[in-house]
Amino acid sequence: MVGGATVASAQQSAVNVSVESSLDEPVVGESVTFNVTVTNQAGSGGVVDVSSIMLRTNEEHYERIEDVGSLAPGGSLTVQMTTTFEEAGQKNLRAHVSAGRQSGGNLRAYYTPVTVDVQELDINGGLSTTTNDSDETTVTFTNYGNVKLSDVEIAAATDDEVRDRRNALDVGPAEADSVTFETDNYETDTVTFTVAYTARGERYETTRTVTLNRQVTGEIRLTGLEVTETGAATSIEGEAANIGGTDVESVLVSIPDTDGISPVGGSGEYFVGSVDASEFATFELTANVESDTVPIEIAYIVDNNRVTTTQTIDVSSITTTTGAAAQNQPEATADGDRQGSSGLPVIPIVVGVLLIVSLGAAGLYLWNRE
Structure with missing residues (x-):
């Protein structure tokens, strides 16, 4: 954050101070660099001696630099001041510059505010996995915390036996890196992945047991x-x-x-x-x-x-x-004659029946005439 210039009086209006921090939301214990720039504006009419620059609050002094140097009209200088914060919370800081004219003028104090919001330390690395059609399992290590995680090593184990190890890149906050394991020859679908990493000089481990989502081959x-x-x-x-x-x-x-x-x-x-x-x-x-x-x-x-x-x-x-086995059936004749499954001729039987009926009817007629 860049603060505007604050001057002690109108006579010292030629001196301008600005400040910016490298991090707006540092973590507890993380180094933050503040760039403090002092400018002697052109037309000021004289050289300005910068006696000291401090980074402070009303109650605490964080950094102090003595005998900074002199500035000719139109000149400027920038100093870097690095500090850490041991407690979380909003810090309302000021860049305090003591400067005066080289001709013997009294030193004056110039203040420029800068605010940083210090976060609680959060070390949190997580694992996720995916298995593709070739039975390769990709393990992704994600940094869910707010500090850099380094020296990352991921191991795959089945039945408490480590099968393979892979190294991943350093992972910053809200970043991730992935490594791939050849899991097609694992005898079991249950695999435990363990990631070991370093944060703030300490070693940490995260473990995740997964069931591989293998692609079942067509059968x-x-x-x-x-x-x-x-x-x-x-x-x-x-x-x-x-x-x-x-x-x-x-x-x-x-x-x-x-x-x-x-x-x-x-x-x-x-x-x-x-x-x-x-x-x-x-x-x-x-x-x-x-x-x-x-x-x-x-x-x-x-x-x-x-x-x-x-x-x-x-x-x-x-x-x-x-x-039943298929039987050879006779083909139909041109006049429609067919044979039944018994083999008996159908038409002669019909003719015989009609002849008997006709003879019976003739006999009955002759009987009635007598």
């Missing part, structure tokens, strides 16, 4: 399965479900040709394609099965890696629908 699992037996052929229908958190591409499900299991034609494999995270797509496979279990091979690409797994289906434990 295909066959669900909603339904088995249908049609003669010797077994049809398996279901859903290729992505139970992971990333998309899966080029999904192919197939039944391998093994002992007791043989795919039916081209129905032994089914290309599903892409399946988004937490989504599914349907499939259908057909094979001749002579066992209670059927291995289904699942191949797909996830995060640029090709994955091949096998899921074995217990067809005996799944509710099945059994249908």
Whole structure:
């Protein structure tokens, strides 16, 4: 803060004093520098001797400099005065300058006020973490206090064993710095991060235990399965479900040709394609099965890696629908004649029935005439 000039009388109006502090809100015990400037304005008519400069309140003297120097008209000088405050609160200070004309004039006092608001000491460092898709965990150290934190070291530990250490930069008030740990090979998702740092010559520690928010890789699992037996052929229908958190591409499900299991034609494999995270797509496979279990091979690409797994289906434990084998049905003739499932000719039977009815009606007519 810059104060205006205060003069003892009109005769000394040529002397001007200003002051500014390096910090408006210093912390208890923190050094504050005050720049005090004394000016002998041009046209003053003589040289001014500056005897002393003090930094004081009405009750206390903080700093004092003697035999500062002389100022010709138009000249000025600046002195630095450094002090600390041991108690919090507002400090109403004055830059007190004693100066007089070199020709033998009496010394006069010039005052310029400056105010600083001294803060209580607050040492407070905090940790936060984020885990990305590559299972890298970034630890951010933030200075929530009002003094500089230095010699910052962050350690990662699992099951009370330190896995890694990283150094961070010095962190000023309201500032932060981050370091990254490779946590993809940690056997547990629970990690304790500890930061050690120095403030005002003392060593401090802050600890935070977190559960890593890992990205779950896409994974295909066959669900909603339904088995249908049609003669010797077994049809398996279901859903290729992505139970992971990333998309899966080029999904192919197939039944391998093994002992007791043989795919039916081209129905032994089914290309599903892409399946988004937490989504599914349907499939259908057909094979001749002579066992209670059927291995289904699942191949797909996830995060640029090709994955091949096998899921074995217990067809005996799944509710099945059994249908008759397909029969060759005769084609309809041009005049619409058809054969029923019994194999008996339909048209001759109808003609016979009509003939019997006609003969019966003729007999009844002849009987009535007699």
